[in-house]
Amino acid sequence: MNEGIKETLAFKSPCSDSSNICTFRIADFGCSAGPNTFLAMEKIIEAVEQKYHAQFQNSPPLELQVFFNDVTTNDFNTLFKTLPLYQKYFAAGVPGTFYGRLFPKSTLHLACSSYSLHWLSKVPEEVVDKKSPAWNKGSIQCSGTAEEVAKAYSAQFKTDMDNFLNARAQEIIGGGLMVIIIPGLPDGILMSQTGAGIFNDFFGSCLIDMAKLGVISEEKVDSFNLPLYYSSAKELEEIIKNNGHFFKRKVLQHR
Numbered sequence: 001m002n003e004g005i006k007e008t009l010a011f012k013s014p015c016s017d018s019s020n021i022c023t024f025r026i027a028d029f030g031c032s033a034g035p036n037t038f039l040a041m042e043k044i045i046e047a048v049e050q051k052y053h054a055q056f057q058n059s060p061p062l063e064l065q066v067f068f069n070d071v072t073t074n075d076f077n078t079l080f081k082t083l084p085l086y087q088k089y090f091a092a093g094v095p096g097t098f099y100g101r102l103f104p105k106s107t108l109h110l111a112c113s114s115y116s117l118h119w120l121s122k123v124p125e126e127v128v129d130k131k132s133p134a135w136n137k138g139s140i141q142c143s144g145t146a147e148e149v150a151k152a153y154s155a156q157f158k159t160d161m162d163n164f165l166n167a168r169a170q171e172i173i174g175g176g177l178m179v180i181i182i183p184g185l186p187d188g189i190l191m192s193q194t195g196a197g198i199f200n201d202f203f204g205s206c207l208i209d210m211a212k213l214g215v216i217s218e219e220k221v222d223s224f225n226l227p228l229y230y231s232s233a234k235e236l237e238e239i240i241k242n243n244g245h246f247f248k249r250k251v252l253q254h255r
């Protein structure tokens with residue numbers, strides 16, 4: 001993020017109004033109840049201020065506004081009760097899904113989202129449809145082994161990412177920056193071969209055992225799928241490229 005802010009964030013001047021007050025607006029999409037979001041905001045602000053002061057030596061100090069977004073059922077009470085006492089920014093909560101518009105046009109300078117965009121807006125319908133070749137019987141996730149299931153999840157991920165990118169493209173000012181941190185799969189690795197995938201399969205097999213014992217119905221287990229998708233870096237890069245609203249600067253992969 002530091003590098004991106006230093007090298008890519010092109011703020012001509014955030015003091016666009018005549019009052020000469022410079023307001024820099026940041027939004028965290030999928031902030032949860034803290035504290036990770038506070039640390040992320042602190043780091044972003046540090047880098048933004050450094051860049052601003054290096055670029056505009058004699059300009060008025062930046063005023064910072066941070067918008068914390070999450071779904072309406074998020075625990076915003078805990079988030080705001082634990083807000084650091086001496087934060088340098090004006091904080092505001094923005095409830096609602098990030099798969100649609102949440103801000104007026106051209107109001108944000110920097111958008112970030114960490115460990116949130118792998119949550120799909122919904123489970124793809126085909127995977128719970130008994131008549132579909134993508135019916136995901138016996139599994140609660142997109143493990144990657146059944147091609148039709150993987151296709152259905154991948155299509156849902158693409159639709160969701162497109163909606164996210166389209167909405168943010170309206171909200172972020174030209175020259176602004178977006179940082180996405182998302183869990184994904186190294187090329188050629190299936191979800192079922194990852195730690196998270198193994199855990200989900202194990203959890204699914206517990207539910208199947210419970211159905212066998214008659215604790216819950218088999219139908220209920222069959223109808224349960226996690227709205228979760230780990231894409232490869234290549235898949236995500238292609239979505240961003242085809243969407244066309246954002247110029248991709250860099251993809252960093254960590255294992």
Ligand SMILES: C[S@@+](CC[C@H](N)C(=O)[O-])C[C@H]1O[C@@H](n2cnc3c(N)ncnc32)[C@H](O)[C@@H]1O
Binds near residue numbers: 074099116
């Ligand atoms: C694993 S937490 C990540 C929290 C924090 N960003 C971090 O990096 O630790 C994922 C968050 O994404 C939120 N989320 C999932 N889908 C969302 C959506 N469609 N719109 C807004 N928030 C969403 C969840 O409610 C949850 O708080």
